[in-house]
Amino acid sequence: MTTRIARGLGALVLALAAWLPIAACAQQAAPAAQSAASPQQAASQWNQPPAWNDVSGKGQYASVPGRETNILIQGAGHEWRKLSNGPITFLGGIILLIPLAILVLFYLAKGPIKTHDPLTGRLIERFSSVERVAHWTMGLSFVVLAITGIVILFGKHIILPIVGHAAFSSLTVLSKNLHNFVGPLFIFALVIFITLYIRDNFFSQGDSAWFGKFGGLLSGEHVPAGKFNAGEKSLFWVLVVGICTVMSVTGLILNFPNWNQGREAMQLANLIHGGFAVLAIAMACFHIYLGTVGMKGAFDAMKTGYVDETWAREHHQLWYDEVKAGKRPEKIVAGTAQPATGD
């Protein structure tokens, strides 16, 4: 009997001994489990880094309607500001001055490029009226966009100190509106231009030789070329098809903030637009130079649509030969009253 009692007590003691540490553990564990589940405890992380950093950039709930109103902080604007005010403005300004310096020096050293032989007075149609209208719509709108863009990007540093805040603001309002409304016209003309001119701008056999001698620009050597020489073709593909298309897409993103794009898209579009704009203007300077003061007879080609036979033979011999052989749509117009081009 006593042994049974002793056994019973022993079991009780054992049971107690086994239970006590478990109970103690449970008592310690209970608040910890509660803290993980209770909202009050979870909230203790707020106003403690990095709690806000983790949520600030992400879309949350906002009762105020509108695009991105539910984002607390969009920090990428700082990066945009650094790049826009830094390299785009500073390096961009330098890149714009380089072609001007080169062209002024080239003009002073070599003067305009003239034809070697006298003009014949026989004219060849070079550009149809449709081609000229497309070129000038694109070209003039490009110039308007370039000038107004320069006012917006650099005006604060070069015009504002001279004319003052009020006058510069009026100029910039005008520039901004011209830029925004001429932009879509430029894109329209760009599409037409590419469609009309792409046919004669595919690279062909003589082009590598032209590149090798750089068109004889420095040596004065004669390098035969098709309707467009390799330099013009490069400009077509790089500037018109490449850069201008990128500028059009980024321009539309910036021009229509009522589409649903966010700030990040506009920051990126603005940087690309500004960077490529500077390159585009720098490249266009060379084209504008050669099309006006740099080469006798070139401007008339786009103004009247006709060039002199001598000009065609000396600058675009392969094209001239084809026209003469009757392989091209362009025709030679015999004998006008006076030589209209190239003198």
Add this chain to the structure above:
Amino acid sequence: MARMKFICDAERCIECNGCVTACKSEHEVPWGVNRRRLVTVNDGKPGERSISVACMHCTDAPCMAVCPVDCFYKTEEGVVLHDKDLCVGCGYCFYACPFGAPQFPQAGAFGLRGKMDKCTFCAGGPEENASAEEYRKYGRNRLAEGKLPACAEMCSTKALLAGDAEVLTKIYKTRVVTRGKGDEIWGWSMAYGGSGMLADQPGGKA
């Protein structure tokens, strides 16, 4: 001289939108323009917190830096204001601002931006203080009347505080000490540089 700042205390904000309404009413801002807005984190979940966001009147204000016509200026009290007569509506300040403060009335065709509007810290604009012209363009100039911004004055839980930074941080410090937690001030690191921690602010030191 005071340095005007905002503090929004997420531990107190109850997302009542009183500040948003006070602002709209005080300045009669047009439709579609919200100088102040509320953003709620963990909406409807445990740990929900709200922050009232407007222009923070940054120390090195990005809007000022990127404006192509230089229409921004900073008052002696550190309030960032702008001249609507100079603003061209290009939207650059909107690209640059981390807080989404610049607002553009988009009533025009093709999403054309009008002149930018933003929180003025109830300090009006460059026009003569309390003039009709100033009220029409920028809303009421409460600072000139010796009052603090309407949003913070209206705040029922005093979650939103506006005023001199040192006074604000002192108030915030007493709260943090009482609560025993959370000594980061929301948005301050982004707006004013530094850590945004209470201990690093002039009024927050022990």
